[in-house]
Amino acid sequence: MADLKVNIAGVEFQNPVIGASGTVGFGREYGEFYPLSVFGGISCKGITLQPRQGNPAPRIAETPSGMLNAVGLQNPGVDHFIQNDLSWLKEQNTVVIANIAGNTYEDYCQMAEKLSVTDVDMIELNISCPNVKSGGVQFGTSCESVGAITKAVRQFCKKPLIIKLSPNVTDIVSIAKSAEYEGADAISMINTLTGMRIDIHNRRPIIRNNTGGLSGSAVFPVAVRMVCQVAQAVKIPVIGMGGITTWQDAVEMMIAGASALQIGTVLFKDPYAPVKINEGISQFLDENNISSVTELTGTVKLW
């Protein structure tokens, strides 16, 4: 049996498949299908300093091989997360990643400080949510702003710090380098691509927010390309995500340069996807006489 363990910034994951933020809530619902330890880690729903109610519905629209969403960071707030969800999550034998989003530097820093004295294993900085006016992506689209927010949060963050990048940028490689330079321990990418669908009968966007974030198989090739480019440019590990649906996608993403993976949209159709993906990876490794999944990372042979 091949070894599926991966290590990101000193944190050991039992397998490389992490539930992506915004798709698994705080873990409880998927914990009604199977032990949450089938995931190497859980990246919790993006939390903010104060509770948020999010955007009005409709918040979702299906697209060819994917979907748009604009939830708008509905969440019960960081204190509620710490008091009500964290201790339960910590008993589930999976790595717990807190995903944080804010309006200001102070919001991010305060949350990082609060979470640093909890049992959270890692903090993921959400500077890439496309669905709120303030709350992330304004920090995520230039090298200067990504560098500055990373540097600011780094001072308060005593946990391994992951920066989650937006693909809605001109040069994601430079942005990743800025995050690395200012002290990020890992990069996770990609968040959703901004998109829109319109109902041709009433000429209204299907999503009440007008635009939403595109995810699912449709974005997978974009994610593979970006992960590959970034992984070749930075020394810190890259957690790859964006449309991973099958174990073959997972293997491909790791070959592109990912050290671990996040899955999200696939869960809506197949909650058992993490089980199937891990089984598939394991079998692939055995068949190819590869002893550890870590040996796949970044082995793409570019032309």
Add this chain to the structure above:
Amino acid sequence: MKYEIVNATLLKKEEIATGIFDFLLECPSVSKKALAGQFVHIAVPSKTLRRPISICDADEKTIRIVFQVKGEGTKILSESKVGDKIDILAPLGHGFSVDKSQKIAFIGGGIGVPPMLYSARQCDNAVAILGFRNKKMVILEKDFQEVCKEVYVATDDGSYGIHGFTSDILKKIIDEIDGVCACGPMPMLKVIAGICKEHDKPCQVSLEERMGCGIGACLVCACKTYDKDGNVEHSHVCKKGPVYNAEEVVW
């Protein structure tokens, strides 16, 4: 584990009105647990998202669903053949709570009619009020006649039954009933909730919203409701609903 996915066998299939399909699915583990007003979340080949469809009826071994073809996903589903396996995540959501001995009006509008059948079955003294656009769209009338003491059918254009809306009928019988369970378009539910409030009758409504995971994790199917302290919140139709007490809903 609370949730499971089963491959249900399609036993019977019929197009009961233009674009409206009636499926009988064999899935004993689901049908035994299914409660009135709950829904099944159906995976459709080649589509990213499941389709939430209300449970129309259930017995020991089968559930029945009646759905309208509205887009590509329901079109593909409608093309399933008898004997096909259908991937369902079910039963989901909170259903209607029905006091067997009370006289309850079960009100359905259009494609909101099907879930009222299994709901009415839970009541010994059920009254059905069914509303449709026109005669061609009338479905399940006979089924309701078997289950209910009284059945009223109304059409918007008067081409069948009573010319008018379900709310017109409700107004006439409201003093004779103990409560209402309803499913249908939001404007219909709003009027019904208003009538019930005016006459101080309990009213439960089943809401609909575009859905993702179906289990309360992705938070997309938001609707405005009051929490227990009376504050307005976005609750999620798939988990807190689809059935709400009418006074919980921000109309």
